[in-house]
Amino acid sequence: MTKDDCIFCKIGKGDIPSATVYENSDFKVFMDLSPANKGHVLIIPKEHYDNIFQIDAETAGKLFSLATAVARAVKAETKCEGMNVVQNNGAVAGQTVNHFHLHLIPRFEGDGVSVTWKQGETEPDELQALAKAIRKHI
Ligand code: 5GP
Numbered sequence: 001m002t003k004d005d006c007i008f009c010k011i012g013k014g015d016i017p018s019a020t021v022y023e024n025s026d027f028k029v030f031m032d033l034s035p036a037n038k039g040h041v042l043i044i045p046k047e048h049y050d051n052i053f054q055i056d057a058e059t060a061g062k063l064f065s066l067a068t069a070v071a072r073a074v075k076a077e078t079k080c081e082g083m084n085v086v087q088n089n090g091a092v093a094g095q096t097v098n099h100f101h102l103h104l105i106p107r108f109e110g111d112g113v114s115v116t117w118k119q120g121e122t123e124p125d126e127l128q129a130l131a132k133a134i135r136k137h138i
């Protein structure tokens with residue numbers, strides 16, 4: 001299924017051009033137009049899924065499997081020292097394009113890129129209770 005108004009569906013189909021790194025029948029890997037760092041790539045399924053809550057496990061598994069190969073290729077080319085794998089879901093989490101995508105962001109010492117959060121506080125009992133409550137839904 002594709003969505004007529006979805007920019008990544010159009011990129012997946014080739015209707016909107018992209019700097020394509022790799023594609024097969026199911027996935028497309030292309031350069032982010034506004035990269036956080038040199039070598040920032042995106043991986044999308046060609047089929048439309050809004051987010052992680054919608055994509056099926058098999059497609060997501062294949063996508064992440066492909067991500068391991070792409071990550072190594074980006075590292076080989078950019079000589080990055082590290083990499084952030086980012087995947088935003090929902091506007092509140094920073095998702096701006098509502099078509100599931102994985103960001104691979106190469107990292108270099110002193111690059112000033114920020115993909116962090118302030119560490120919070122909790123109690124062991126609270127963690128145990130939450131773990132048990134979440135487990136019930138799996
Ligand atoms: P999000 O904020 O949804 O996790 O990430 C969306 C990403 O898509 C952003 O990093 C943005 O730069 C990238 N992006 C948005 N529109 C286009 C486009 O038309 N072409 C490409 N190559 N990247 C895009």
Ligand code: ZN
Pocket residue numbers: 002003006007008009010047048049098099
């Ligand atoms: Zn789409």
